[in-house]
Amino acid sequence: MNNLVEIRDLRVSFDGVPVLHGIDLDVAPGEALGLVGESGCGKSVTWLAALGLLPGKADVSGSVRLRGRNLAAARRLALERVRGGQIAMIFQDPSSALNPVMRVGKQITEVLRLHRGLVGASAKNEALRMMDLVGIPDARNRFGRYIHEFSGGQAQRLMIAMALAGEPDVLIADEPTTALDATIQAQILDLLVDLRHEMSMATVFISHDLAAVAQICERVCVMYAGKIVEEGPVRHLFDRPYHPYTRGLFDAIPSLTGPRRRLVPIPGAVPDPRYMPSGCAFALRCDRARDFCKQHRPELLPQPGGRQLACAYPVPEARDILHHQEEYQ
Amino acid sequence: MLRFVTIRLLRAGLTVLSVMTFAFVVLRMSGDPAQVLLGPDVPQNIVQDFRDRWGLDDPIWRQYLSYLRAMLQGDFGLSMRDRSPAIDLVVERIPATLQLTIPALILQLALGIPAGIYAALKRGTLADRGVIVMAIIGFTVPSFVMGLLLVLVFAVVLGALPSGGASSWQHAILPVLTMSIGGIGVLARFSRSAMIEVMGQPYIRTASAKGVRWSDVVRKHALPNAAVPIVTIVGFMVGSLIAGAIIVETIFSWPGMGRLLIVSVTNRDLAVVQCILLLVAAVMVVSNLTVDLLYGWIDPRLRQAPPTH
Ligand SMILES: Nc1ncnc2c1ncn2[C@@H]1O[C@H](COP(=O)(O)OP(=O)(O)O)[C@@H](O)[C@H]1O
Ligand SMILES: [Mg+2]
Numbered sequence: 118m119n120n121l122v123e124i125r126d127l128r129v130s131f132d133g134v135p136v137l138h139g140i141d142l143d144v145a146p147g148e149a150l151g152l153v154g155e156s157g158c159g160k161s162v163t164w165l166a167a168l169g170l171l172p173g174k175a176d177v178s179g180s181v182r183l184r185g186r187n188l189a190a191a192r193r194l195a196l197e198r199v200r201g202g203q204i205a206m207i208f209q210d211p212s213s214a215l216n217p218v219m220r221v222g223k224q225i226t227e228v229l230r231l232h233r234g235l236v237g238a239s240a241k242n243e244a245l246r247m248m249d250l251v252g253i254p255d256a257r258n259r260f261g262r263y264i265h266e267f268s269g270g271q272a273q274r275l276m277i278a279m280a281l282a283g284e285p286d287v288l289i290a291d292e293p294t295t296a297l298d299a300t301i302q303a304q305i306l307d308l309l310v311d312l313r314h315e316m317s318m319a320t321v322f323i324s325h326d327l328a329a330v331a332q333i334c335e336r337v338c339v340m341y342a343g344k345i346v347e348e349g350p351v352r353h354l355f356d357r358p359y360h361p362y363t364r365g366l367f368d369a370i371p372s373l374t375g376p377r378r379r380l381v382p383i384p385g386a387v388p389d390p391r392y393m394p395s396g397c398a399f400a401l402r403c404d405r406a407r408d409f410c411k412q413h414r415p416e417l418l419p420q421p422g423g424r425q426l427a428c429a430y431p432v433p434e435a436r437d438i439l440h441h442q443e444e445y446q
Numbered sequence: 447m448l449r450f451v452t453i454r455l456l457r458a459g460l461t462v463l464s465v466m467t468f469a470f471v472v473l474r475m476s477g478d479p480a481q482v483l484l485g486p487d488v489p490q491n492i493v494q495d496f497r498d499r500w501g502l503d504d505p506i507w508r509q510y511l512s513y514l515r516a517m518l519q520g521d522f523g524l525s526m527r528d529r530s531p532a533i534d535l536v537v538e539r540i541p542a543t544l545q546l547t548i549p550a551l552i553l554q555l556a557l558g559i560p561a562g563i564y565a566a567l568k569r570g571t572l573a574d575r576g577v578i579v580m581a582i583i584g585f586t587v588p589s590f591v592m593g594l595l596l597v598l599v600f601a602v603v604l605g606a607l608p609s610g611g612a613s614s615w616q617h618a619i620l621p622v623l624t625m626s627i628g629g630i631g632v633l634a635r636f637s638r639s640a641m642i643e644v645m646g647q648p649y650i651r652t653a654s655a656k657g658v659r660w661s662d663v664v665r666k667h668a669l670p671n672a673a674v675p676i677v678t679i680v681g682f683m684v685g686s687l688i689a690g691a692i693i694v695e696t697i698f699s700w701p702g703m704g705r706l707l708i709v710s711v712t713n714r715d716l717a718v719v720q721c722i723l724l725l726v727a728a729v730m731v732v733s734n735l736t737v738d739l740l741y742g743w744i745d746p747r748l749r750q751a752p753p754t755h
Binding site: 227 | 647648649651652653654655657658659666667670674744745746747
């Protein structure tokens with residue numbers, strides 16, 4: 118068993134409405150895994166459930182193993198050691214994800230005390246080093262500032278510093294750049310790539326932006342309506358997406374290098390979890406769907422080349438290779 | 447900071463001035479002190495004597511100006527009733543009123559805030575519902591009704607506590623309870639919603655995701671944030687305590703400022719009324735100022751930020 122995290126058949130419902138329909142997901146030590154899908158597909162809920170961070174009304178089942186130990190069965194104390202210490206999480210909209218009335222330095226030293234037993238001057242020095250590492254200029258002066266005194270990009274750097282302070286094995290970055298401007302987004306992505314190498318930790322990068330995911334991940338899981346519908350090495354998915362949904366996500370990416378072309382957004386929207394169709398959840402929006410798709414929910418099955426797919430009528434090959442080579446090479 | 451305090455004090459001064467002017471005009475227009483104090487059977491020459499002594503026949507604007515001038519010189523005037531300095535009459539009553547309002551405020555803070563926070567953390571449970579129901583009863587029943595109910599139960603039916611007067615500490619129990627129940631309800635409800643709001647904020651989830659113990663998430667992350675709105679409401683409650691004192695002292699014949707105010711208004715004893723109003727205004731100004739200063743202390747976003755570079 119050399120996976121760091123193994124999620125098996127993770128299901129979540131809110132007030133009896135299922136929103137995750139059995140997620141299986143592995144994270145290997147040090148790898149960079151992307152989790153993509155439109156908003157509302159269950160990307161955040163997957164990891165919040167794994168860490169026991171969902172509100173009490175959420176009904177969670179399935180197993181989440183960290184180095185073989187089941188977190189779902191773990192006592193609260195053990196779970197608190199895992200959070201921030203082994204699995205750290207950073208969130209969208211850093212300005213509201215940090216405590217507005219606690220000094221930012223204190224929010225970092227809090228992690229150092231909890232997970233590395235550092236207090237006093239040694240905690241402060243280490244926090245300053247972390248702030249430096251994530252690129253906060255003049256850290257010593259800004260240690261005692263509050264979050265509203267920082268820009269969005271700086272706030273995200275601070276949250277990253279806070280997450281790294283516990284020296285986690287995995288960093289879950291939940292849409293860390295969504296709330297930021299394009300140039301700042303690129304800087305934060307670069308920072309995450311650098312830090313991952315420096316700290317040799319695994320990174321799970323959650324995003325609705327396939328282009329950003331492709332930039333920093335080796336492997337990608339595509340989620341749709343509470344299920345993983347396609348999984349594989351990022352290059353292979355780029356070269357040849359099997360699932361019409363993955364293909365649709367690619368078509369919606371503006372191409373920077375290739376010839377100008379019209380963006381093709383996927384028609385329609387993610388179905389409401391309360392009115393989930395009985396067959397394939399994507400069938401209503403899929404131009405390849407047939408009657409069969411509307412009745413049978415496809416399983417996620419292994420494919421050649423170490424990939425997985427949940428689709429009865431995948432995107433055909435020939436035209437695609439040409440099409441995508443043109444645009445992404 | 448200095449500018450802030452100066453502006454607040456200027457504004458407070460204006461408020462006090464308009465309150466006093468208003469009281470002067472209303473009291474003078476609504477009844478003749480000579481008639482009220484001396485009664486209908488007093489001979490005309492005595493009434494005239496009284497009017498001359500207090501300048502009641504001067505035009506009202508002249509009365510007002512001389513009143514203001516005296517005020518500015520620190521002369522709060524004499525009571526028309528017994529010609530002792532009004533300020534002495536009022537100061538004499540302060541301890542009695544504090545004996546009710548301070549325990550009532552402490553009771554409100556000590557019961558209202560914890561009950562609200564507890565309910566928020568146990569949201570949706572029976573305990574939460576219990577707190578909500580009690581809070582609603584607490585602040586919807588008017589204090590004179592609450593006071594009469596308490597008297598009925600504890601003084602009349604049980605005979606356990608005195609229903610009026612001020613000769614022992616037991617006499618204070620019912621007035622203090624009457625005065626605090628509404629505020630406990632308001633604070634409980636308000637603290638509950640403030641806490642629920644804070645517990646739903648993203649930074650609370652972040653704190654949990656860092657591995658902070660739940661009790662510390664509540665204590666170190668949620669409470670300091672919930673304190674901001676709670677402090678606001680506590681500031682308002684000081685005002686309602688004063689209003690409560692007027693009613694409660696009257697119901698329970700408690701010899702405090704509230705009762706003095708009622709008596710003095712009835713007698714059109716302007717100097718005493720004005721002294722009390724001035725004192726009340728001063729208390730309100732100080733409590734508002736305290737709240738504003740507390741804000742800055744609790745919430746760094748409201749402080750004047752030093753320039754960032
Ligand atoms: N606290 C919650 N209460 C009820 N429904 C929720 C809650 N959190 C998420 N959901 C629902 O779960 C689904 C997945 O949400 P989420 O994981 O946040 O999506 P995303 O892929 O954008 O991160 C959505 O339909 C969302 O409405
Ligand atoms: Mg999300």
